[in-house]
Amino acid sequence: MMQETMQVVVDTPSYIKCRQVCKANVRANRCFKFKKNLEAVSGDELFAPGHSACAGCGATVAVRLALKAAGKNTIATNATGCLEVFSTKYPETAWRVPWIHAAFETSASVASGVEAALKKLGKDVNVIAFGGDGGTVDIGFQALSGAMERGHNMTYICYDNEAYMNTGVQRSGSTPYGSSTTTSPAGSVSIGNKRPKKDMPQIIAAHGVDYVATASIAFPLDYMKKVKKAVATNGPAYVHVLAACPTGWGSASERSIEICRLAVDSGMWVLYEIDHGDARITYLPTKKVPVIEYLKTQKRFRHLKAEDVQDIQDMIDERLKRYSNEI
Amino acid sequence: MREIRFHGRGGQGAVTAAEILATAAFYDGKYSQAFPFFGVERRGAPVTAFARIDDRFIRIRNQIYEPDYIVVQDSTLIEVVNVADGLKENGKAIVNTEKEPDEIGLDTGAEIVTINATKIALDMLGVPIVNTSMLGAFAAVSKEVTLDSIIKGIHKRFIPKLASKNEKAVEVAFKEMEARI
Amino acid sequence: MTVSLGGSVKDPGSTVKTKTGSWRTFKPEIDNDKCIDCGNCWIFCVEPCISKEDGKYVVDYDYCKGCGVCAHECPVGAIEMVLEEK
Amino acid sequence: MPRGDVLHGSRAVAEAVKLCDVDVIAAYPITPQTHIVEDLAEFVANGELDAEYVLVESEHSAMSACIGASATGVRTFTATSSQGLALMHEMLFIASGMRLPIVMANANRALSAPINIWNDQQDSMSERDCGWIQLYCETNQETLDTTIQAYRISENKKVLLPSMVCLDGFVLTHTIEPLEIPDKDAVNRFLPEFEPAVYLDPDDPMTLGAFATPADYIKFRFEQEKAMRNAIEAIEKADREYKKETGRGYGLMEEYNTKDADIIIVSMGSVVGTIKEVIDQLKGEYNVGLLKIKAFRPLPKERIKEVLKNARVVSVVEKDVSIGLGEGGLFSEIKGILYNLDERPKVLGFIIGLGGRDITQPDIRDIIKLSKKAEKDVVDEVHWIGLR
Numbered sequence: 005m006m007q008e009t010m011q012v013v014v015d016t017p018s019y020i021k022c023r024q025v026c027k028a029n030v031r032a033n034r035c036f037k038f039k040k041n042l043e044a045v046s047g048d049e050l051f052a053p054g055h056s057a058c059a060g061c062g063a064t065v066a067v068r069l070a071l072k073a074a075g076k077n078t079i080a081t082n083a084t085g086c087l088e089v090f091s092t093k094y095p096e097t098a099w100r101v102p103w104i105h106a107a108f109e110t111s112a113s114v115a116s117g118v119e120a121a122l123k124k125l126g127k128d129v130n131v132i133a134f135g136g137d138g139g140t141v142d143i144g145f146q147a148l149s150g151a152m153e154r155g156h157n158m159t160y161i162c163y164d165n166e167a168y169m170n171t172g173v174q175r176s177g178s179t180p181y182g183s184s185t186t187t188s189p190a191g192s193v194s195i196g197n198k199r200p201k202k203d204m205p206q207i208i209a210a211h212g213v214d215y216v217a218t219a220s221i222a223f224p225l226d227y228m229k230k231v232k233k234a235v236a237t238n239g240p241a242y243v244h245v246l247a248a249c250p251t252g253w254g255s256a257s258e259r260s261i262e263i264c265r266l267a268v269d270s271g272m273w274v275l276y277e278i279d280h281g282d283a284r285i286t287y288l289p290t291k292k293v294p295v296i297e298y299l300k301t302q303k304r305f306r307h308l309k310a311e312d313v314q315d316i317q318d319m320i321d322e323r324l325k326r327y328s329n330e331i
Numbered sequence: 332m333r334e335i336r337f338h339g340r341g342g343q344g345a346v347t348a349a350e351i352l353a354t355a356a357f358y359d360g361k362y363s364q365a366f367p368f369f370g371v372e373r374r375g376a377p378v379t380a381f382a383r384i385d386d387r388f389i390r391i392r393n394q395i396y397e398p399d400y401i402v403v404q405d406s407t408l409i410e411v412v413n414v415a416d417g418l419k420e421n422g423k424a425i426v427n428t429e430k431e432p433d434e435i436g437l438d439t440g441a442e443i444v445t446i447n448a449t450k451i452a453l454d455m456l457g458v459p460i461v462n463t464s465m466l467g468a469f470a471a472v473s474k475e476v477t478l479d480s481i482i483k484g485i486h487k488r489f490i491p492k493l494a495s496k497n498e499k500a501v502e503v504a505f506k507e508m509e510a511r512i
Numbered sequence: 513m514t515v516s517l518g519g520s521v522k523d524p525g526s527t528v529k530t531k532t533g534s535w536r537t538f539k540p541e542i543d544n545d546k547c548i549d550c551g552n553c554w555i556f557c558v559e560p561c562i563s564k565e566d567g568k569y570v571v572d573y574d575y576c577k578g579c580g581v582c583a584h585e586c587p588v589g590a591i592e593m594v595l596e597e598k
Numbered sequence: 599m600p601r602g603d604v605l606h607g608s609r610a611v612a613e614a615v616k617l618c619d620v621d622v623i624a625a626y627p628i629t630p631q632t633h634i635v636e637d638l639a640e641f642v643a644n645g646e647l648d649a650e651y652v653l654v655e656s657e658h659s660a661m662s663a664c665i666g667a668s669a670t671g672v673r674t675f676t677a678t679s680s681q682g683l684a685l686m687h688e689m690l691f692i693a694s695g696m697r698l699p700i701v702m703a704n705a706n707r708a709l710s711a712p713i714n715i716w717n718d719q720q721d722s723m724s725e726r727d728c729g730w731i732q733l734y735c736e737t738n739q740e741t742l743d744t745t746i747q748a749y750r751i752s753e754n755k756k757v758l759l760p761s762m763v764c765l766d767g768f769v770l771t772h773t774i775e776p777l778e779i780p781d782k783d784a785v786n787r788f789l790p791e792f793e794p795a796v797y798l799d800p801d802d803p804m805t806l807g808a809f810a811t812p813a814d815y816i817k818f819r820f821e822q823e824k825a826m827r828n829a830i831e832a833i834e835k836a837d838r839e840y841k842k843e844t845g846r847g848y849g850l851m852e853e854y855n856t857k858d859a860d861i862i863i864v865s866m867g868s869v870v871g872t873i874k875e876v877i878d879q880l881k882g883e884y885n886v887g888l889l890k891i892k893a894f895r896p897l898p899k900e901r902i903k904e905v906l907k908n909a910r911v912v913s914v915v916e917k918d919v920s921i922g923l924g925e926g927g928l929f930s931e932i933k934g935i936l937y938n939l940d941e942r943p944k945v946l947g948f949i950i951g952l953g954g955r956d957i958t959q960p961d962i963r964d965i966i967k968l969s970k971k972a973e974k975d976v977v978d979e980v981h982w983i984g985l986r
Contacts, residue, residue, distance in 0.1 A: 042551040053559040053572070054527030059535065059579035064558045079798045081666065082807075091527070094519055094814055097805035098527040102798035105807035106665050106692045113659035117624060117666025117674070118798065120650035124621045124672055129800055147662065150655030224555050250579075258580030258593075261556050350604075350774050357604045357776050364775045369630070369716055369768035369954060388600070388737075388776075390871035392769050393958045515817045517758065518697035520796040521805035 041225050046072045055098040057090040060257025062247030062264060065221040066163040067091075067134065070243075073231035074159075076101055078130040079122075081115040083139030084108035086170040086249075087163065109144040111135040112151035112160055119156045130235045131158040137178035138168045141204045152211045152240045159234040159241045162204065165249035173252040177202040180272070181319065182312055183304045185252075190307035200319065208242040209278050215241035217277035217286075221248070222265035226286055230277060246273045254303020266298040271320045276331050283331040295320055332385040333475050334395045338414045339404035342374040344462030348402065349380035351466055351488055355480035356384040364389045377412050384475055398422060402469055404448070404461050406435050415439035425468055427461050444472050446508055455500035463497040467504030472512060478505050528575075532559075536578030538593040544568050546590035553582035553591060602778035607738040607770030608633030610777055611677065611703045611763070614745035616647045617785040618701075621672035621792075624652035624663035629715045630767035631679040631705040638675075657682035661689035661700075668698040669806050671797030673749065676700070679767055680707035680721045687725065693760045694729030694822060696806055697795070699752035700760040702730075703745060705767040706867065706917075708953040716954020717767040718917035719867060723927045729822050731761040731829055732895040734866040739777040741765045743846055744892075746780070750789050750836040756828040758795055764894075766868040768954070784843040826896040833893055850898045852890040856905050859887030861969045862943075864906070864932055865915040866891045869950075869957050873915065876962040884966050891928065899935050906936060909943045913969040915962075917951040925949075925980045944972050950983040957983075 050071035057064045063086060071078065082088045082105040091098040092105065106114045115133035122129050133151075135144055140162040148160060167185045168174040175188040175197050184196035209216045215237040219227035227245055234241035246267055248260040255263055267273040269289040276285045295317045299305040308316070335352060339345030346367040353365035361384050368379035381395045397417040406428035408414055415424060415437055422441040426432070429450070432443035448464035455464070463485060470478050481501055486494045516522070542553070553569055554562045561575040562582060571582075583591035605613070611634045615623070623642075625635040641647035650667075654660045657678050664674045678686060683704055693700050704722050708714040722732060731751060735741040741763065748761035765771060796804060810818060833850055841847035854874055856862055863873055863886065870890045877886045889905050891897070906912050914929040923930065929947030936942045948965050951957045961983055971977055 039550055042555060045555065047564075049560055049563075051560070052525035052527050053561045053575035054530040054532055055559075056530075056532065057558065059558075059577035060581055061558050061579075064560075065556060068558075068560055069555075076803075077800045079670070079800065088807075089809055092521065092805050092808035093527075094808040094810040095516065095521055095523070096526040096529060097521040097524060097808060099805050100524040100803055102800055102803045103805045103807075104666065104669050104798055106662055106696075107688055109658070110662035110665075110689070113654065113662035114666035114669075116652055116654065116659070117622060117663030117668070118670045119666075120622045120624070120652045120663065121667040121670035121672040121674075124648075124650045125670070146655060147659045150659055153655075154653065221556075256580075258584035260558070260579070261581055261585050353774055354604045357600055360599045362600050362776060363604065364773060366768070366773035369772060391875045391959065392766075392773075392868050392872050394956045396958070515810075515814055515821060517796055517821075518695060518806065519808050519810055519818055520696075521808050522796075522802075524803040524805070 045228065046075065048072065048076065050076055050100040051091070052098045052100060054096070055091045056093060057086070058251050058257070060250040060260045062165060062221050062249060062260050063087050063136070063163045066161070066245045066247040069221070069224050069228050070132065070161055070231045071101060073228035074130045074132055074235045078132055079118050081105070081111045081118060081131070081133045083111040083135035083144055084170070085136040085139050087134060087136065089170060108139055109147055111139060111144060113147040115158045115160070116151045116154065116156050119158050131156070132235065133158060133160045135160070135162055136169070137162060137164040137166060138176040141177040141202050149211065152208055152213050152242065155239050157239055159231070159237070159243065161231070162244045163247045164244055165247050165252060166201070167252050169249045169252040178204065182308055182316055184307055185304070195312060196307065205242065205244045213242055214239045214280055215277070217243045218273065218275055219243055219245040220264045220268050220273055220275060221245060222261045222268065223275060223287060226275060233277070233279065252304070255301050259301055263298070263301050266293060266301060269293040270295045270298040271324045272298050274324065274327050276327065285327065285331050332383055332389065333400070334398045335382040335400040335402065336395045336398040337380040337382070337402045337404065338408050338412060339378050339462065340408070341376045341378050343378070343404050344460055345378045345404055346380040347488065348462035348466055349382040351463070351481065351484040352382045352469070352476060353384070354484035354487055355476045358480035358483050359477055361386060362388050368394065377408055400425065400469065400473055402465050403427060404465055406430070409435060409437055415441070423472055425465065425472055427465060444468070444508070444512065446504060448504060451500055451503050451507070455503060456496050464500045464504040467501035468508040471505045471508035478502070531574045532577055533574045536576060536596055538578045538580060539573060539576065539596045540571055540578070540580070540582050540591045541594055542569055542571065543590045543592065546588050548588050548590070550587060552585045552587065556581050556585050600776035602776060604774045604776050605738060606633060606772060606774050607741050607765050608705070608772070609637055610738040610742035611745050611765070612637035612641065613779050614742045615675050616641050617780065617782060618673065618746055618749050618789060620647070620649050620675040622650045622652065622664070622667035622674045623676065624654050624660045624667065624674070625676045626654050626657045626660045626678070626682060628657070628679045628682040630707060630771045631677045631682070631703070633771060634677040634703055634705070657685040658689060661686040661693060664700045665689065665693050665696065665698060668700050669696065669796070669798055671794035671799070673792040674700050675702070677703040677705065679705040680709055683721045683725060684709060687728070690725055690728040690730055692807070695818065697758040697825070698760060699749070699758055701745065701748045701752055701763065702760065703763045703765060705771045706764050707767040714953040717769050718952045718954065719764070720918040720952070722762060722764045723918035725762070726895060726927060729759060730895060731759055731826070731893070732764060733761065733893055734764045734891065735770065736868055736870050736890065738770055738773065738775050739846065740848055741770060742777060742779065743840060743844065744848070746785055746789065747836045747840050751829060751832050753792060754832040755795060757825050757832045759822070759825050759829060764867065769868045780844045788840055788843050829896045830893070830898055848892050850893040850901060852892065853905055854888040854890065856887035856889055858885070859909055860885040860973060861911045861913060861966065862887045862889055862906055862909040863913045863915055863965070864889045864891060864928065866894060866928065867917070869915065869917070872957060872959060873962055876959050876966065879959070880963065880966060884970055886966055894928070897931060902932065903935050903939070906932070906943060907939055911946060911969045911972045912936070912943045913946045913948060913965055915948045915950055915965060919949045919952070929980070946972055946977065947980040948983055949980065952984070955984040
């Protein structure tokens with residue numbers, strides 16, 4: 005029990021959760037630890053407000069926290085997508101670090117060039133390539149694979165909102181099974197997206213990349229710790245962070261963080277890291293939430309029937325078992 | 332302008348021969364040009380390469396259709412390729428074969444000279460790569476380029492150990508051909 | 513009609529010129545008496561438009577789009593989303 | 599007597615890149631460009647060139663990495679050909695739109711299908727609207743000199759556009775011929791150290807590649823066109839100063855026997871050498887001149903008009919075609935340049951040498967004869983050479 009509580013205390017900012025686990029006056033304890041860790045988080049806001057992201061956008065949290073972790077000695081590259089569009093509408097920019105966007109599939113390849121140039125200039129600067137799931141697991145896949153394989157000293161952060169949100173919620177290779185999107189709509193003879201989500205972090209790990217991690221914006225300390233490790237890695241690193249999209253997921257904007265927490269607590273999304281080959285799960289929910297609790301927060305899943313939900317529950321349980329064995 | 336067409340098989344170094352010839356001509360103070368028949372030929376397939384030598388900069392870029400010389404590195408090509416196509420009447424064909432000129436069935440009004448370059452290459456290099464031996468023969472027959480420059484060209488092209496072996500092959504072929512003509 | 517070279521923007525963080533607060537329907541109001549200073553509202557703010565001033569969390573209404581994440585994540589219900597009168 | 603060395607066109611490019619102290623090279627091999635990237639790899643491996651060499655997994659990433667590197671403030675280079683250039687297409691617009699002075703060698707080659715590795719100029723011609731300076735070369739010497747000049751032109755503060763040095767695949771890349779390599783001091787005097795106009799630096803954060811709404815986009819495109827116009831002067835200036843250092847210059851274009859010529863052939867790239875030769879052969883019989891277009895982008899329209907306006911027949915000889923229009927790109931443009939003249943020459947188009955079809959001297963003679971015929975008779979406007 006103590007062990008479980010500690011886990012929650014260190015890695016989870018969820019007071020709601022905390023109360024569930026500890027019932028009594030543990031809130032103070034948890035608050036204390038969380039607060040203490042939070043105090044170490046940089047107050048610098050390297051991502052400015054005034055951008056045109058939707059209310060409740062998860063991607064902004066992913067970027068804002070990553071930049072807090074990496075600090076201002078960073079050059080960012082960006083794939084085309086929501087993040088690029090809402091943060092850099094000429095002649096304004098939300099970015100307070102140098103930033104470049106070229107094309108949809110080029111965040112990693114542009115970052116390769118940035119890194120090579122920095123090496124030539126003898127400058128020690130963090131290079132972070134941002135991409136959404138489409139720009140990462142689909143169209144940017146080859147460029148990312150090449151960049152990772154070549155061993156550039158860079159961190160790639162995929163903010164995963166599980167579809168092409170910039171263009172109106174079309175299915176990507178990262179869209180989960182059973183999700184309804186505009187190109188994989190649920191219908192009388194369709195469950196929506198028929199394929200399970202592409203396991204990108206494992207694919208990157210298979211490149212022999214030094215540091216690979218998954219994260220959720222609902223676990224900011226865990227996420228920032230991983231970003232810090234990633235940028236400190238002398239070589240390629242990859243962080244895949246789940247970031248809710250209220251518009252695309254059909255969820256209430258205030259629930260963006262809660263949903264990303266439910267994803268982890270249900271086992272829909274597993275937090276782990278592979279640090280120079282050593283794999284470990286960084287957070288296991290103390291009490292697993294049934295996946296229905298996660299699914300029912302979002303309209304993209306609302307067509308699912310009870311048996312579909314059971315299928316998804318089975319898939320999750322199976323995957324978690326596999327991860328627990330492998331990692 | 333002198334135009335030289337090399338015929339060989341992939342792996343026999345016809346392109347290299349054309350380039351060494353152009354390099355040698357350059358060392359002799361001439362303008363030159365060499366290029367392959369740009370192909371996708373693999374080892375063993377018929378290969379053509381071209382070289383030009385002139386006293387002024389060579390502007391033309393077309394292939395050679397009416398050569399002054401043809402250098403045939405493998406007499407078996409005569410059966411599969413019209414190697415003497417367009418060869419000028421007052422031109423010369425230099426053919427690698429152990430046979431005499433009238434025995435090889437080359438259809439041309441031009442003079443044919445033969446040399447057993449394969450034997451020279453095997454003796455000097457240990458491999459039947461005849462391109463450099465044929466250059467020695469060409470230098471002796473044509474007098475379009477000096478032996479010294481060919482040797483210099485070979486040293487530019489090859490690593491020292493290989494260059495000195497090829498140098499010997501060139502010299503042997505040059506002398507043998509000089510004795511013949 | 514002059515534009516910058518190649519579309520470069522040399523004014524980092526200049527989106528602050530755009531006041532996105534007008535997007536809001538509900539505005540968060542922080543009850544400082546209830547606040548336990550946990551920092552949740554700050555760390556999760558998606559804009560970001562919550563900062564700490566004189567030991568208290570304050571919302572910059574110039575930018576707050578009223579998404580409600582802060583109120584939802586507050587463990588002690590110290591933030592209330594109230595309909596904005598415009 | 600020739601001086602210098604005898605080298606491949608590919609080597610000429612690599613030597614130029616070395617002389618320019620390029621900082622980052624990102625490239626992907628493709629026939630017939632391969633020797634360029636191999637030679638550069640050798641220079642880097644031997645310490646002759648202190649550059650970061652990024653061995654990317656595609657041409658698309660080659661151009662993307664060059665964009666990243668150039669935007670970080672260093673001199674960059676890549677080389678490609680044909681399908682590789684086509685794969686880069688998207689990124690070419692981005693490089694020029696971001697005003698990054700990247701230099702690229704393109705070993706001109708036909709496009710698939712059918713797949714064909716040999717020379718024509720369809721690849722670069724198809725990229726004429728992407729905002730890159732395009733300089734076509736006749737010889738290996740010109741290729742070397744143009745590559746060095748390209749950095750000076752691209753990095754000119756009034757230009758800041760990327761440059762494509764076009765050399766005919768195989769015909770130049772795989773041909774050895776004499777050329778002089780300028781000495782390092784001369785190049786250093788000619789080409790100042792790279793000073794980026796915009797670049798990514800944490801000490802002075804800048805955003806590059808923002809998105810522009812309809813309110814601004816057209817202005818950026820107009821700025822690019824202005825920069826291209828400035829490039830005309832920049833090319834001439836670079837050429838003049840290069841000539842001071844090396845004795846060699848090429849200008850925006852070259853006129854050969856054009857004065858008082860009845861027929862003027864217009865062409866680009868290595869084939870102009872063969873054309874010059876045939877013109878000389880026919881001297882006395884036919885009054886033919888040649889206008890060699892070196893700078894295709896920016897296209898010096900007024901100068902071209904001046905040269906061509908008094909000819910009776912202008913014959914454009916080119917290795918590309920716009921399918922559906924049924925004519926080559928250069929032909930269309932030359933026709934357009936002459937259209938508003940009160941009295942204008944007849945303009946004929948000759949599509950030749952596609953997919954490496956050898957362009958022979960008899961081919962050129964036939965073109966001249968037909969052009970002569972066009973002085974009096976009605977002849978077809980466009981001719982495909984080599985269909986038999």
